[in-house]
Amino acid sequence: MASVARVLIDTPLPQLDRLFDYAIPPALADQAVPGVRVTAPLRVEGRLADGLVVEVGDTSDFDGALAPLETVVSPARVLAPEVWALARRIADRQAGSANDVLRLAIPRRSVAVERKWLERGAPGEAPRARYPIAGYEAGVIESAVDDAGRLALRSLPGVAELGDGTWVGRWAVTLAQAAVRAVAGGRSAILAVPDYRDQEQLEAVLHTLVPEGVVASLDARRTNAQRYAAFLACLDHPDEKRHVPRIIVGNRSVVYAPAAELGLIALYDDGDPLFAEPLAPYAHARDVALVRQQQQGGALVFAGHTRSVEVQRLVELGYLRDVGPVPLVTPKVVPTAAQQRETGPDGGRVPSAAFRTATEALQAGPVLVQVARPGYVSLLACRRCGQAARCTNCAGPLQLASSHAVPSCAWCGRLAGDWSCSECNNTTYRMVTRGSGRTAEELGRAFPGTRVIVSDGERPLTQVSGEPRTLVVATRGAEPIAAGGYAAVILLDGERMLQRESLHVGDDCLRWWSNAAALAAPGASTVLVGVGGPLAQALTLWQQHSYASAQLLDRRALGFPPALRVASVTGKPASVQAALEALENVPIRDVLGPAAVPADGPRSLDDGSVRAVVRFDYAHGDEVASALRGAIVRQATGGRRPPAGRRRGRPAPTLRVKLDDPEIL
Known part of the structure; x- marks a missing residue:
């Protein structure tokens, strides 16, 4: 039986963004499994900390005695393996912390909601019906869903009436039918849209095609309890003998939804700025979808009436296939x-x-x-x-x-x-x-x-x-x-x-x-x-x-994104200079600045912050992110620890790094 749990501690400190080994007490041996919430002693802070079990094993690389886990908070496995792999990769790509990604992926716990979810039985079978997708060359979208194709889809203009009299955009019908096909093949589908208006259209179509329990809606407008209930509905229930495919609909954070067997991930109108994540590590939903499709497979579709320059670049590289309506429909x-x-x-x-x-x-x-x-x-x-x-x-x-x-x-x-x-x-x-x-x-x-x-x-x-x-x-x-x-x-x-x-x-x-x-x-x-x-x-x-x-x-010709990648480094002049020095041995194109941060709105104060813009090729993205991440950690650990009881007086880190920062463009 496994005796060591590798735990990700829930902390904002960048220097603690790694797995910690803890001994599993015999009383918790059956409960401490990958994905559950736990509490564990954190010697650095001298307190108990919340965490998530990522792995369990029999050995540890640590030579000393391991501290034991304190408690297993819940038997619900809220951290799915595919979500952890995605969070780790996105954090490394964006010079961020896995904890920051998981805060976007996993809502705060609601005990009452979780209890109801654990007490209910497994959901029913997913539908097996497949619907032909009209408006395009026969079999193009269907084969892409079946064979893990990657499409840049030009959406059909116009509106369509559903059986209940509701009117929706024709694009919603196309994506819903593609998702139903993925579910009929035994795999889940994730559909990401900019806002609630688009989400309501998709849900209206899906409710006419599949039973209600198959669709999970991750809506940012809901209360935390409602969001947590919708999140749990995406997980495989402990009573389920096998994976039950689902169609998961939501805004930008839905790209992190748990889906063990992913058959389709689709974004509608990826050029909408609502897909740009304003919270660290600032990963755009489009980039998260690309990374996830590489990790898990399944089909990838970027749909819209217009095409972002980022998607057009992937089309011209041959990574995405350009698909338009047949016959061509033009307003x-x-x-x-x-x-x-x-x-x-x-x-x-x-x-x-x-x-x-x-x-x-x-x-x-x-x-x-x-x-x-x-x-x-x-x-x-x-x-x-x-x-x-x-x-x-x-x-x-x-x-x-x-x-x-x-x-x-x-x-x-x-x-x-x-x-x-x-x-x-x-x-x-x-x-x-x-x-x-x-x-x-x-x-x-x-x-x-x-x-x-x-x-x-x-x-x-x-x-x-x-x-x-x-x-x-x-x-x-x-x-x-x-x-x-x-x-x-x-x-x-x-x-x-x-x-x-x-x-x-x-x-x-x-x-x-x-x-x-x-x-x-x-x-x-x-x-x-x-x-x-x-x-x-x-x-x-x-x-x-x-x-x-x-x-x-x-x-x-100008060296602007998406031809190149960019990273903005913002903070006090000394911190920014230290971060730029960390890039001395990294192959970058050039550095613009540092320059004073421009004022924006009534709350913008002239605090002496500066910003530098680093331009680099896609091939060197991991090296740039690693070097800048190291600068963040060095700044966070460089100050002298204050006496006990006075930790609030410790100066907060001032360095902020944003890769693919849309604000500077």
Whole structure:
């Protein structure tokens, strides 16, 4: 019988990111198995620590006497072997700690939820039905699921009606049918989507195809108890004699869900910034999916109406197969860049061509108008000199919540009723940007007798009826699905969206516009206002992958990601310099900086931090991550230990390393 447990201690200290050997007391011999939660003495801190048993064995490399485990917290094996292998690899790849990854993968324990899960019996059998996947060449997606293929899938535009009358995007039907095929073959499927809107569509399709117990939903909006219950539903129950395949749906962290026999892992719209993990070790869900598919096998699918430059790189390397609809389905897109100055009867920013399109379409069904920003007026400026109106308290931008509201700061919320321009002392202002509320007000006057609905972050909608004379004003990403599709789609504020300073601004705008255009009814027009050039051409021809290919070519010439990998090193100047010195013997391309960290928002303080950007080839990623990880550990252990009882006074580490950091681009 095994007598040694190798335990990962739950601690934020980077120097303790390794397995510790503990003796298994005879009383715990049957309970201390891989995957269970335990408590164990931690001599470094002089206390009991929580941990997870990763392995058990008969021997230890430690020559001294092993400390015994204190307790086995629960018999539930919450750490699956495949999740541990994934967490260790992601942590090493991102210069992070396995504990940080597992905090994303395993929710906090709920005793009541866990007790109910242990008391219930094993779930029923998974369905064996297989559904043909329409809209593509016969057998292409099916064979990829069966034979562990890797696809870059161009999703079908349009909406589809389910048997219960619910309308969903056609992309959801495709991914759900692929997942059902994996389950019918005895293997689990993981489907990752950006947010709850997409998740609801997938779940609606799946509930019409498979029994309820087969689908597990890992939804970040739920309480911890609900999330823990959904997590346990992904695990094999102790009463199960064999693995029961499941379809696991969720947002970015679902890529860490336990699935012993993985048949499919699919991401929809991987270019959405919601897939970028804001917590250490900052691994993008796309990269986690790639690593997991390499470790476990199974099919890998990146689907979307647009294609990220990162996925396009993998297509051009031959790692992913490009698959599009057959026959080709293209929405009708009309760019109006040349007519931008010709405004409609409302006298606003809607050109006459778009105005006529909306007027005619409203007689047949609902019309969608996409705008850049929520609220009423998100930016004000001095009427006399044009200087941006700023808060006198924190220098944040002033905004209006309604037509009769007093200007307020977008950062600190302070009212600015006595505002005056800092340049010319003028006390009157003008509107620079109109939000969804102001746009709805203007369009309501321009289209009398029309019902105007607003969908944004404050008033989110997922579904609207297909009734005529309904105008839906939605911010980017908040567009609801209309029954039968929209009779027309008007894309406003294109020029303003493109003014954002980011390497990905063109990719993001094309994705926002394409996702909105995909909600149109067959044959309905989509009018893109005020944008021309390659972006308008890619949208009009529905050749988003061609735009991604052109972007990739430019980034290779400039040495920008994803042609190269980058790492940002942020901290005090001495810490950053020490980290850069650790890279002296590592083959990197170059180092940009260090430079002062730019201020961003009201909470950004000038604390003297600097940031350096390291560029390197993919082949040397592990070496760079290992060297930077060593610098983090040296900084964490370099200070002198304070006296007992005064550990809170120990200075916190200031060095932060982010590989593939999207913020610097």
